[in-house]
Amino acid sequence: MKTTTPTAMCTQCRTALRRRLQAGQWRPQQQPRRALEGRRSVSSSAATPDLAPSPPSSTRPNPRDILSKPTWSVRSLLAPNPAKDAASTTTGSPAAEPEADSDSITPQTLHHLLRLSALPPAASAAEEAGLLATLRAQLRFVRAVQGVDTRGVRPLVAVRDETAAGVAAEQTVGLAALRGALAREDIVGHNRRPRRRREDGAAAGTGLARTQAPGQGKKQRREAVAGVEDWDVLAGATMTAGRYFVVRSGNGSGSTSPAAKGGSTAEAVKEP
Amino acid sequence: MPRIPVVTLSRYLLRGELPHRECLRLSRPLRPTRRPVPGAPSLGLRPLHSESASSASVPASIQTPAHVPLRKQMKDEAKKAKALGKKKKKNASNQVIEGWELTVGIEIHAQLNTARKLFSAAATSFNDDPNTHVAYFDLATPGSMPIFQRETLIPALRAALALNCEVQPRSSFDRKHYFHWDQPSGYQITQYYEPFARDGRIWLQSRDGIAAEDGDGIPVRIKQVQMEQDTAKTMAQAESTHWIDFNRTGLPLIEIITHPDIHHPATAAALVRKVQILLNAVDACVSGMETGGLRADVNVSVRRTDDPNAPLGTRTEIKNLSSFKAVEDAIIAERDRQIAVLDAGGVVESETRGWSIGSTETRRLRGKEGEVDYRYMPDPDLAPLVIQNDLVNHLQESMGQLPDAEVDELVRDFGLTPKDALSLVALDDGRRIEYFWNVIDALSARLGPDCTTRLSCFQLAANWILHELGRLAANPHDDASRDLIFTSDGQCDRVSVDALADILHLLHQRKITAKVAKELLWVVYRGIVPSQYDSIVDAVETENMWFRELSEEEYNELADSAVDGQDGILQQFVNYKQYPQGKLMFLVGRMVRLGPEERIDPKNAEIVMRQALEERYIPALRQDA
Numbered sequence: 001m002k003t004t005t006p007t008a009m010c011t012q013c014r015t016a017l018r019r020r021l022q023a024g025q026w027r028p029q030q031q032p033r034r035a036l037e038g039r040r041s042v043s044s045s046a047a048t049p050d051l052a053p054s055p056p057s058s059t060r061p062n063p064r065d066i067l068s069k070p071t072w073s074v075r076s077l078l079a080p081n082p083a084k085d086a087a088s089t090t091t092g093s094p095a096a097e098p099e100a101d102s103d104s105i106t107p108q109t110l111h112h113l114l115r116l117s118a119l120p121p122a123a124s125a126a127e128e129a130g131l132l133a134t135l136r137a138q139l140r141f142v143r144a145v146q147g148v149d150t151r152g153v154r155p156l157v158a159v160r161d162e163t164a165a166g167v168a169a170e171q172t173v174g175l176a177a178l179r180g181a182l183a184r185e186d187i188v189g190h191n192r193r194p195r196r197r198r199e200d201g202a203a204a205g206t207g208l209a210r211t212q213a214p215g216q217g218k219k220q221r222r223e224a225v226a227g228v229e230d231w232d233v234l235a236g237a238t239m240t241a242g243r244y245f246v247v248r249s250g251n252g253s254g255s256t257s258p259a260a261k262g263g264s265t266a267e268a269v270k271e272p
Numbered sequence: 273m274p275r276i277p278v279v280t281l282s283r284y285l286l287r288g289e290l291p292h293r294e295c296l297r298l299s300r301p302l303r304p305t306r307r308p309v310p311g312a313p314s315l316g317l318r319p320l321h322s323e324s325a326s327s328a329s330v331p332a333s334i335q336t337p338a339h340v341p342l343r344k345q346m347k348d349e350a351k352k353a354k355a356l357g358k359k360k361k362k363n364a365s366n367q368v369i370e371g372w373e374l375t376v377g378i379e380i381h382a383q384l385n386t387a388r389k390l391f392s393a394a395a396t397s398f399n400d401d402p403n404t405h406v407a408y409f410d411l412a413t414p415g416s417m418p419i420f421q422r423e424t425l426i427p428a429l430r431a432a433l434a435l436n437c438e439v440q441p442r443s444s445f446d447r448k449h450y451f452h453w454d455q456p457s458g459y460q461i462t463q464y465y466e467p468f469a470r471d472g473r474i475w476l477q478s479r480d481g482i483a484a485e486d487g488d489g490i491p492v493r494i495k496q497v498q499m500e501q502d503t504a505k506t507m508a509q510a511e512s513t514h515w516i517d518f519n520r521t522g523l524p525l526i527e528i529i530t531h532p533d534i535h536h537p538a539t540a541a542a543l544v545r546k547v548q549i550l551l552n553a554v555d556a557c558v559s560g561m562e563t564g565g566l567r568a569d570v571n572v573s574v575r576r577t578d579d580p581n582a583p584l585g586t587r588t589e590i591k592n593l594s595s596f597k598a599v600e601d602a603i604i605a606e607r608d609r610q611i612a613v614l615d616a617g618g619v620v621e622s623e624t625r626g627w628s629i630g631s632t633e634t635r636r637l638r639g640k641e642g643e644v645d646y647r648y649m650p651d652p653d654l655a656p657l658v659i660q661n662d663l664v665n666h667l668q669e670s671m672g673q674l675p676d677a678e679v680d681e682l683v684r685d686f687g688l689t690p691k692d693a694l695s696l697v698a699l700d701d702g703r704r705i706e707y708f709w710n711v712i713d714a715l716s717a718r719l720g721p722d723c724t725t726r727l728s729c730f731q732l733a734a735n736w737i738l739h740e741l742g743r744l745a746a747n748p749h750d751d752a753s754r755d756l757i758f759t760s761d762g763q764c765d766r767v768s769v770d771a772l773a774d775i776l777h778l779l780h781q782r783k784i785t786a787k788v789a790k791e792l793l794w795v796v797y798r799g800i801v802p803s804q805y806d807s808i809v810d811a812v813e814t815e816n817m818w819f820r821e822l823s824e825e826e827y828n829e830l831a832d833s834a835v836d837g838q839d840g841i842l843q844q845f846v847n848y849k850q851y852p853q854g855k856l857m858f859l860v861g862r863m864v865r866l867g868p869e870e871r872i873d874p875k876n877a878e879i880v881m882r883q884a885l886e887e888r889y890i891p892a893l894r895q896d897a
Binding site for chain 1: 518
């Protein structure tokens with residue numbers, strides 16, 4: 001993605017921000033429907049004025065300005081205080097509340113869930129009340145997250161640095177990265193075809209390099225790649241035969257039989 | 273058969289006399305024996321096509337019509353049947369079944385030629401000691417993570433570029449889940465949603481061995497090329513015991529998926545063969561089907577040809593085909609099976625089938641109910657791959673000349689037939705063609721820049737390198753058991769480039785005859801030239817083998833002597849429907865036999881004889897007549 005100024009925002013955040021800005025002026029009280037937005041932070045300091053520089057004179061909203069002041073806090077969704085719960089309902093989005101009311105956790109449900117989870121039941125009424133409140137708050141949080149509109153947003157596969165600089169550093173492969181490998185090739189023949197130089201000493205041929213059928217010919221012996229191959233591969237096997245792992249298919253299970261390291265077994269190789 | 277007395281027999285054979293002591297209506301029918309009696313000139317058994325005017329054919333009355341030999345009988349019957357039109361037309365081609373259209377799509381898995389595996393830094397190997405090149409990630413050891421080895425992109429991109437694909441700037445890796453002991457992690461990392469190359473094309477030509485019904489050539493579109501991991505090697509030992517070697521786990525493979533553009537079995541086999549040649553030429557996959565480096569799975573479906581808009585029939589997949597012939601045979605067998613099922617009114621099920629060499633029908637491996645749900649998901653441990661254009665451009669430019677272009681160059685610049693060009697390129701794994709180019713260079717140096725007959729000299733070189741050199745090694749009388757070995761840079765120990773160039777140059781200049789040239793080649797092969805003679809020219813000089821051709825008058829004298837006493841043949845040249853070339857060559861042969869053979873060039877002798885016939889002998893005959 002081409003940007004004129006280097007920025008630390010990824011594409012998803014940009015899209016979300018742009019959409020929000022285009023939806024209207026930034027007014028915390030007026031945000032409908034979205035549980036995340038418009039919540040006044042309980043712990044935020046007194047002055048919570050309009051955050052966005054809403055005057056029409058600024059054509060480009062400054063991301064730094066927008067992000068410098070938090071608009072909500074997790075605690076707004078996890079309010080354990082029922083009074084605060086009630087207070088927030090008047091200012092907050094109406095959409096979230098009916099959901100909480102319709103399938104709120106009853107004490108019976110709580111007992112059922114505790115039994116299913118093999119957890120001990122509540123010792124006292126106070127503890128039970130505490131468990132109920134916690135559970136309700138957690139569910140409110142989860143529903144709020146589920147209520148976010150994700151149309152057009154690609155599902156997250158992994159948390160990665162997806163900025164231009166990050167992609168360039170970690171994911172991009174260019175000519176510079178492969179110069180070393182390309183230098184380990186010879187240009188062979190009248191056709192000027194590149195051929196990889198092989199470590200086992202075989203000359204870079206022009207034709208099919210392996211012409212032997214498997215199982216024939218002397219087995220090659222090469223140095224183990226340090227740090228990668230120099231560990232005891234067969235140590236964790238329950239059954240081995242020489243240098244092979246042994247697997248028993250069918251009904252006779254070999255997984256419980258003790259490790260039986262065979263001696264020099266004839267390795268009659270037959271490709272299946 | 274009762275014994276006939278020798279006296280009777282000899283009288284009959286030598287004099288044609290029937291025994292008359294008995295009644296003519298013999299109790300034992302006397303038949304002329306077919307076998308020639310030893311010692312007696314076979315009067316009645318002379319070959320019928322003899323030219324001798326005094327041939328005495330067996331009188332017809334002696335031939336008994338009762339016994340007609342079997343061969344004659346069958347021939348007569350065949351002739352009768354043909355005349356009646358009842359003879360069945362031999363269906364030499366099994367590529368097409370009337371009324372049905374075959375559709376084939378192919379998936380090819382090829383092992384990439386890399387130093388390291390795809391997601392671990394362990395080394396690739398072919399036949400090393402088992403379980404010696406295994407990294408933690410290859411065994412799915414808990415806590416191990418995949419690390420994409422960037423060098424594997426080089427052969428992968430080259431393969432995609434050789435197949436004319438568009439390299440996708442962004443591609444990602446996905447997990448394909450299924451359980452098998454040769455896949456320790458329970459999933460194979462592949463590129464299902466975003467492969468690294470799409471939309472390619474291969475051009476198959478008639479010289480690649482496609483079915484005759486495909487004409488001059490067809491393009492086959494490539495749907496995508498993707499990178500994926502290989503599995504472990506399993507060796508079945510006893511009944512239910514398997515030995516596993518994890519050296520091969522995690523080896524980089526590319527999967528090439530074609531669109532269903534193929535409609536004949538031979539074309540499918542030709543496609544797989546051509547892909548193998550292409551991948552080998554760009555150093556992407558250097559082990560072929562025979563060694564297990566390349567595997568093909570084919571998808572086969574049939575539909576009737578009467579409705580062109582009908583949808584494609586249900587397809588079945590045939591897995592694990594390991595030779596080109598197996599590809600063709602399996603497709604033919606599966607097509608026949610599907611047609612039989614549909615003709616009988618059944619329904620073709622979408623299933624996975626297998627083929628073993630030598631069988632006549634595919635066998636079912638897995639039905640629809642056994643279909644695995646692979647639960648494809650993007651692999652969260654691997655970042656998406658972003659390939660930059662400079663790398664792609666560099667690899668495209670440095671690929672060298674591809675096999676098609678090479679064969680085209682040979683056909684265009686040297687006038688070789690496509691078949692000869694393909695043989696030359698394929699012989700000795702590509703080393704013979706290198707030798708050929710070296711010989712061409714040597715000949716160019718000898719011929720000089722302003723030679724007008726270069727092409728014929730080069731064609732002579734191509735002919736010799738293709739055929740004569742092969743004859744040397746094939747001769748069983750050679751005492752030395754060393755083979756004719758070519759190195760990868762086109763040199764040969766036994767027949768050096770310079771020696772062959774010398775011989776060909778002398779032959780081209782007609783300073784030696786072809787026979788002498790072949791002798792010299794033999795001498796070089798035996799090593800006599802460097803040991804006993806200094807060079808080819810030296811050898812020719814010493815043995816006095818220069819071609820001193822006869823002069824024109826000498827040729828004419830020889831022609832005169834050859835024609836002497838051959839009036840019968842000369843008569844055939846007087847009035848003829850078609851020029852009797854055979855008779856001419858007979859006379860030329862006579863010339864060669866009568867004259868000094870090593871000084872005669874048969875072509876010139878033929879020209880002289882033809883001329884002489886026209887100018888002297890035939891007019892002379894006409895005057896006499």
